[in-house]
Amino acid sequence: MLFPDVHSAASLTVSPDRVQHFTSDSVSLTCEGNFTEWRVRKFSEDGRLSDCWRMTGSTCNIYTSKSDTGVYWCESGSGEFSSAVNITVQNYYGPILVSPVHPVTEGASVSLSCSLKTQKILSNVFFYHNDKLIQNDTRGELKISAVSKSDEGFYKCQYSGRESAQSWMSVKGEQDQNI
Structure with missing residues (x-):
């Protein structure tokens, strides 16, 4: 599957700004651009495509578990895509x-x-x-x-x-x- 990586007016910001996160971390994925409707999409390790179900405006809030590992991107209501980013969730005990x-x-x-x-x-x-x-x-x-x-x-x-x-x-x- 090809992931969105386009010249676009849409962008995705991850906070905290890092690829790897611990289980039970609070992570925010915020869509930015001149659009009124947003959804954050995820392609998971097991090949499933899903949408963030905890959206507040243009921000998806995740309380991380191992199942949150995947590739994320923003999609506007008019079909604009941000570049895709990887998120990896690690168990609590490792670095x-x-x-x-x-x-x-x-x-x-x-x-x-x-x-x-x-x-x-x-x-x-x-x-x-x-x-x-x-x-x-x-x-x-x-x-x-x-x-x-x-x-x-x-x-x-x-x-x-x-x-x-x-x-x-x-x-x-x-x-x-x-x-």
Whole structure:
């Protein structure tokens, strides 16, 4: 299935702005654009298409469970689509990788970190890019000062022998920054 990824006046904002979330997190997905009617749609891991049933105006509010993992996008009443974003919900006891929901523009800086439900800032974290160890940082943060296309790929973190799920970080060219 092709997911909406179009040049559009519609956009989707995720709060908190990260791909991975813990079970029982409160997550808001807000549709933005010059439209009066919105729905947030989800394509789940098991191949089902569904709509957010807890919409307040243009915002879908989720109290996360594992079944909320999927691909989300906004659709206006007149048929405009936002780009799609991935949301992954992790069990309470493991670490999550804190990484941006939307593509990062080439040349921009980005920070990835590792977090536990009970502890936001960790030290002695291992970071992996496409399953290759790239950093063991005592600060628990991976900083990329100028992102390039080679930084695109799957990232995950490991803390105290436990790994996060992996998330895809997309990199777009500077000429595409208005998408």
